[in-house]
Amino acid sequence: IDVRTPAEFAEDHVPGALNLPVLNDEERVEVGTLYHKDFFAARKLGAALITANIASHIHENFLDKPKDYSPLIYCWRGGQRSASLGIILAQIGFKVHVLEGGYRTYRQTVVRDLEELPGRFKFLMLSGKTGVGKTSILHKLQQQGEQVLDLEGAARHKGSILGLWAGETQPSQKAFESSLRSSLAQFSPSRPVWIESESSKVGLVQIPAHLFQQMRAAHRLELHVPMSWRIRQILRDYPHFTQDRVRLKELLGKLRKFHGARKLDYWFLLIDNSRWEELVESILTEHYDPAYSTSVKRNTEKGHNPTTLHVDSRTVIGLCEKYTAGRIAKISK
Numbered sequence: 001i002d003v004r005t006p007a008e009f010a011e012d013h014v015p016g017a018l019n020l021p022v023l024n025d026e027e028r029v030e031v032g033t034l035y036h037k038d039f040f041a042a043r044k045l046g047a048a049l050i051t052a053n054i055a056s057h058i059h060e061n062f063l064d065k066p067k068d069y070s071p072l073i074y075c076w077r078g079g080q081r082s083a084s085l086g087i088i089l090a091q092i093g094f095k096v097h098v099l100e101g102g103y104r105t106y107r108q109t110v111v112r113d114l115e116e117l118p119g120r121f122k123f124l125m126l127s128g129k130t131g132v133g134k135t136s137i138l139h140k141l142q143q144q145g146e147q148v149l150d151l152e153g154a155a156r157h158k159g160s161i162l163g164l165w166a167g168e169t170q171p172s173q174k175a176f177e178s179s180l181r182s183s184l185a186q187f188s189p190s191r192p193v194w195i196e197s198e199s200s201k202v203g204l205v206q207i208p209a210h211l212f213q214q215m216r217a218a219h220r221l222e223l224h225v226p227m228s229w230r231i232r233q234i235l236r237d238y239p240h241f242t243q244d245r246v247r248l249k250e251l252l253g254k255l256r257k258f259h260g261a262r263k264l265d266y267w268f269l270l271i272d273n274s275r276w277e278e279l280v281e282s283i284l285t286e287h288y289d290p291a292y293s294t295s296v297k298r299n300t301e302k303g304h305n306p307t308t309l310h311v312d313s314r315t316v317i318g319l320c321e322k323y324t325a326g327r328i329a330k331i332s333k
Contacts, residue, residue, distance in 0.1 A: 001073045003081045004103065012174035014074070014106055015182045020057045022050045022081050050084050057085070058092075067093055074099035074106065107174065110181045117184040118211040123149075125215060127197035127296065127306065128223035130160065130288040131230030131237075131280075134196050137223075141194050147187045148194045154179040157203030160288065162238060162251055176205040199295050220306035231280045245271050255287060 002009050002017040005028050009019040023031065027049045035042035062069075071089065073096060075081035082098050090096045099105060126134050135152055142148040152158055154176055156168045171179070187193055197220065200212050207215070241248040249268055256264050263286065270279040 001071050001085070002103075003073060003075050003085050008076070008103075011172045012107070012178055013103075015178060017074075018061075020061060020085070022053050022057075022075075022084055024053075027053075050081070054085055054088055058088070062089065062092070062094075065094065068095070070095040070097065072097045072099060074102045076102050077104050078102035110174075110177055113181050113185065114177055114208040115210050117181070118208075118214040120189045121184070121187060121193045121214070123214055123218035124192045124194050125197050125218040125220045126194060126223065127220050128225070129230065129292045130284060131234045132223040132225045133229075133233050134223065136233075138194055138196055146194055147191055149180065149183055149187075151180075151196055151198050151202055151207065154183070155202035155205050157205075158237075159198050159202045161254055162241065162248075163203060167240075170203050170205060173205050177208060180208065180211065197296070222306040222308050224308065224310045227281060227284070230284065231277050234280050234284075235276055242274075242276055252283075259286060 002013050002019050003022045004013075004019075005021050005023060005025045006019060007025045009017075009021070013019070023046070031042050031046045031049065034045060071094065073082045073086050073089075078099055078101050082102060086096045086098045101108075126138060128134055135150075135158070138148050138150065142150075152163075154171070156170050157163045170176075184193075195215060195218065198207065198215070200207055235242070241251075248271060252264060252267055267279060267282065270276075270282070
């Protein structure tokens with residue numbers, strides 16, 4: 001149970017934690033402001049607000065809990081906020097634990113583990129140009145029981161200028177790292193971990209340095225599929241952009257410094273006339289494919305030659321079954 005404010009919880013929290021704030025965002029500011037003027041008055045106000053909030057939480061969240069219910073409670077540093085809820089729940093008869101050091105202790109664990117955990121695993125990197133279907137293949141591998149570290153899922157971003165998930169905002173850097181640490185901590189070092197080829201940043205979040213170092217050294221499987229299949233895949237994955245032409249133009253406008261006004265005008269013309277296949281092919285060949293080639297050269301250690309997989313639209317969906325059962329098993333040894 002995370003008793004910090006909703007804003008603190010939104011920035012980052014222990015995965016799976018329930019947010020039951022003993023002070024909301026406005027109340028914390030109110031008490032903190034008063035604290036600097038009148039310490040004793042602030043203590044009284046804080047106690048009044050906290051007890052009212054705890055009473056509400058008990059009615060809404062604890063009346064149905066059995067006697068052996070045993071929550072772990074934390075606040076920012078394991079201080080008065082977590083103790084206030086912990087004392088009352090303990091007096092009720094629950095077996096309560098308060099995280100020593102609070103969220104700060106948890107955050108220190110995340111930082112430490114992201115330095116240590118990546119070195120324990122053998123990573124296999126699935127790479128390929130935009131639209132080859134890397135993410136969907138990784139999801140199929142995961143469904144088959146393979147260990148997959150889903151960077152784009154954790155970042156809620158596909159790693160390109162058009163990559164923000166529809167209707168989503170990206171997590172904070174700390175929340176991104178919490179998600180990665182949580183996944184890595186559940187993996188077995190005796191089996192390979194699949195990961196998608198990414199630059200050091202996925203949207204606005206940065207891949208932790210030790211993890212990215214292991215990614216650069218990973219054995220890489222590079223997918224090659226026909227352009228026509230890539231176009232269909234992208235139109236399927238990004239339907240929201242064909243429905244919001246203003247937003248699409250706004251995002252493509254950020255590429256003006258790379259491709260000039262004439263190219264942007266051409267892309268806007270294709271958008272205005274719903275010539276989506278032509279638009280996607282032009283953006284791929286003019287922007288994404290050259291960017292991919294540059295990124296691979298920059299982020300792959302010398303001497304690491306990829307295993308190249310040439311597939312067509314009929315076989316790409318069956319790729320996981322084929323290679324997980326046979327060739328992927330050999331590559332992973």
